[in-house]
Each structure stands twice: as structure tokens, then as C-alpha cells.
Amino acid sequence: MELTKNLSWSKARDILKDWRENNQRRSVEVVEIWETVLASKIHKLGDDRFVLLEQVSIAALDCNRIDVAASCIHTLIKEFPNSLRVRSLIVMKLEAQERYDEALDHLDTIIKLDESNTTARKRKICILKAKNKIPEAIKELTEYLKKFMTDQETWQELCDLYLAEGDYSKAAFCMEELFLHHPHNHLLHQRYADILYTMGGPEQLELATSHYLMAINLNAKNIRALYGLLLTSQQLQNSAKTTSNKKKEASKRVVWVSKRLKQLYQEATGNTESLNELMGSLQVS
Amino acid sequence: MGSTGFHKVVFIIGICFLVHAAVSAAQRKLTEQEFTSLSLDIVVQGILSLIACMYAIIYMAGDLKEIRATEELENKSWETLRNIPSYYIFSHRGRTLSPAYDPTSVGKSLIDE
Numbered sequence: 001m002e003l004t005k006n007l008s009w010s011k012a013r014d015i016l017k018d019w020r021e022n023n024q025r026r027s028v029e030v031v032e033i034w035e036t037v038l039a040s041k042i043h044k045l046g047d048d049r050f051v052l053l054e055q056v057s058i059a060a061l062d063c064n065r066i067d068v069a070a071s072c073i074h075t076l077i078k079e080f081p082n083s084l085r086v087r088s089l090i091v092m093k094l095e096a097q098e099r100y101d102e103a104l105d106h107l108d109t110i111i112k113l114d115e116s117n118t119t120a121r122k123r124k125i126c127i128l129k130a131k132n133k134i135p136e137a138i139k140e141l142t143e144y145l146k147k148f149m150t151d152q153e154t155w156q157e158l159c160d161l162y163l164a165e166g167d168y169s170k171a172a173f174c175m176e177e178l179f180l181h182h183p184h185n186h187l188l189h190q191r192y193a194d195i196l197y198t199m200g201g202p203e204q205l206e207l208a209t210s211h212y213l214m215a216i217n218l219n220a221k222n223i224r225a226l227y228g229l230l231l232t233s234q235q236l237q238n239s240a241k242t243t244s245n246k247k248k249e250a251s252k253r254v255v256w257v258s259k260r261l262k263q264l265y266q267e268a269t270g271n272t273e274s275l276n277e278l279m280g281s282l283q284v285s
Numbered sequence: 286m287g288s289t290g291f292h293k294v295v296f297i298i299g300i301c302f303l304v305h306a307a308v309s310a311a312q313r314k315l316t317e318q319e320f321t322s323l324s325l326d327i328v329v330q331g332i333l334s335l336i337a338c339m340y341a342i343i344y345m346a347g348d349l350k351e352i353r354a355t356e357e358l359e360n361k362s363w364e365t366l367r368n369i370p371s372y373y374i375f376s377h378r379g380r381t382l383s384p385a386y387d388p389t390s391v392g393k394s395l396i397d398e
Binding site: 022023024025027058061062063064065066067092095096098118119122125126129130153156157160184185186187188190191218219221224 | 358359361362363365366367368369370371372373374375376379380381382383384385386
């Protein structure tokens with residue numbers, strides 16, 4: 001309730017736009033802003049209102065507020081009776097109500113009408129996912145990727161599903177595919193290194209180290225990558241399989257990273273006392 | 286690089302000369318019967334005043350920023366990057382918090398199979 005206090009409609013519109021463009025989920029807040037501020041001011045929004053209605057209906061479905069979603073979708077249907085995009089919103093509503101068979105019927109007609117409609121194909125995969133049929137969803141995703149190879153979202157989704165199944169090497173492959181598209185994205189390097197670190201083993205740890213370093217190189221303030229580098233280097237340092245040369249390098253990195261983390265922590269909080277304690281408990285034995 | 290009084294003066298003088306050059310060129314075109322080309326002094330005045338304006342405005346426009354490939358990604362977190370709207374599923378535990386949630390109406394599709 002804090003959020004919507006004294007919120008003007010133009011401010012609310014800007015907040016929702018920001019969330020929409022930055023892919024923030026925040027469904028509860030979206031619905032709250034909609035109900036308290038924007039619902040009565042919808043006519044003031046001009047052509048923006050349609051995207052906004054779409055955003056609100058998805059958010060409402062996400063918090064199981066079928067009533068809110070239904071009224072938004074209803075407005076959209078009146079405006080665009082033949083739009084496939086609105087139709088996939090109807091499908092999402094059916095999904096939220098767990099009427100999966102009806103949803104699938106709709107999706108099949110959409111795909112028949114428009115072969116290249118990726119949203120409908122993605123929704124079909126989501127239905128499998130919602131039914132917790134992860135292996136089937138993975139199979140469908142690989143089929144999808146054979147047709148639409150450059151769809152980065154799907155590579156990412158496939159990566160997440162492989163992780164859910166514990167298939168780390170395949171998840172790592174998906175990540176590799178992703179940073180071929182975005183070599184300058186530090187988060188992808190960090191994520192890839194996280195996966196490799198989870199896999200364990202000397203070779204993977206070496207590779208994880210270089211990707212953590214790459215992430216730090218691209219963004220010096222990536223704390224997670226710094227901690228990742230600290231942990232991988234500590235493991236390499238303590239492992240019996242590493243050569244003495246590499247051990248020396250690893251311990252150098254440990255010293256450097258600890259110093260850097262302390263410095264960043266100091267900048268943020270002003271003291272490092274508690275960090276020392278926390279660092280001690282970080283060790284994986 | 287802060288803007289100083291000197292740069293502001295240079296800018297104002299530059300603009301004045303530039304406008305003057307333009308006005309005299311227009312005048313010449315109106316008065317001369319057979320207009321062929323601009324005289325050298327107007328051309329030189331125009332170019333010099335333009336250079337002066339450019340020089341001053343670089344200093345007045347404020348500090349220049351470094352262009353970095355990762356600038357926009359710097360403040361993003363994995364949480365926003367991993368969130369993919371096309372792959373949302375709605376049958377998650379969060380829905381039980383909704384006032385409209387009816388525990389008897391959902392979950393049937395899973396039990397039926």
C-alpha cells in the first residue's frame with residue numbers, strides 16, 4: 001500500500017512502462033497500481049493503453065486475479081476482435097484457470113492461421129511446463145529451436161529447464177549459445193561460470209575462473225562474480241589435483257578478490273567487521 | 286571541462302559573426318544584379334565564426350562521457366535478465382495468495398491424468 005500512496009497517474013504509467021521494458025515481473029504491484037490509480041484513468045493514456053492493458057492482464061493472471069484479467073482482456077477484444085495477440089491472452093487466461101485442453105485447441109488454431117507465430121508455440125511449451133512435464137517440455141523446446149535457432153529467450157528457458165533436471169552439461173551448452181549472441185553481457189558469463197562451478201571438477205573450475213574473470217572485466221561491480229571467483233579459486237587452491245604453479249596463481253587471485261570485496265563492502269556500508277566473519281563461514285568444506 | 290565565461294563570450298561572438306555573414310550574403314544577393322558567387326571575405330568570416338562556435342559549444346555542452354559497450358548492463362541483475370514474459374506459467378504457489386483463489390477448482394487437471 002506504501003507504493004500507491006499519492007501516486008499520480010502519469011507517474012504510475014511511467015513506473016509500469018519501466019517495468020515492462022526491463023522485464024520485471026512484479027505482478028502484485030502492477031495489479032495494485034492498476035486497481036488503485038490507473039483503472040479509472042485509462043482513457044487518458046492514449047495508444048499506450050493497449051500495451052498497458054496487456055501487461056496488466058498478464059500480471060493479473062500471474063496473481064490469479066482472474067476478474068481483473070477478464071475485464072482487461074474484454075476491453076482488448078472489443079478493440080481488436082481478430083488479433084492473434086489478444087487471442088493468446090485468452091489462452092493465458094485459460095491456462096491460469098487450468099483449462100489446458102481448451103487452451104491447446106485455441107493454440108492449434110492460432111498456429112494453423114499463422115505458422116510463424118512464436119508466442120503460440122511458446123505457450124504450448126508453457127502448458128507442458130505448468131503440468132510439470134519437464135522432459136516433454138525440453139523435447140518441445142529443442143524442436144522449437146530447430147526452427148527458430150536465434151531465439152535467445154528460448155535458449156535461456158531451455159537452460160533453466162535443464163538446470164531443473166540437473167543436466168548441467170547441457171545447460172552449459174545453452175549458455176554458450178547465449179553468449180555467442182551477447183559476448184559483452186557480464187551476467188551471461190557469470191551464469192555460465194556458476195553452472196560450471198556447480199558441476200565441479202578441475203577443468204570446469206579452471207573454465208569457471210576465466211568466465212568469472214571475464215564477467216568482472218566487463219563489470220567491475222558484479223559482486224556475485226567476485227564471490228564466485230573467490231570460491232573457485234579457493235577450491236583450486238585446496239584441491240590435491242592442481243599443480244603447484246596453478247595453486248600459486250589461485251592463491252594470488254584469492255588475495256586480490258578478498259581485497260576487492262572488502263573495498264566494495266567498505267564503500268557500501270562503511271565497516272568490514274561483519275564481512276570478516278561472513279567470509280569465514282563461506283568456505284565449503 | 287567546465288564552461289567558463291571565456292567560452293560563453295567566444296560562443297556569442299561566433300554566433301554574431303555567423304549571423305552577420307549570413308545577412309551580408311543575403312544583402313549581396315539582393316543588391317547585385319548578376320549574382321555569381323560570394324566574395325572571399327564573407328566565406329572566410331562564415332567559416333571562422335563557425336569554427337569558433339564549434340570550439341566554444343564543445344566546452345559549454347557539459348562533461349563528455351565515456352562510451353562503453355556494457356554501460357546499460359552495468360546496473361542490471363540476473364533476476365531481471367532471467368525473467369522471460371513469454372514463458373510465464375501461472376500455476377505457481379503465488380496464486381494461493383489471491384483473494385479469488387479457490388483451492389477446490391484448481392489442480393484437477395493434474396489429478397485427472
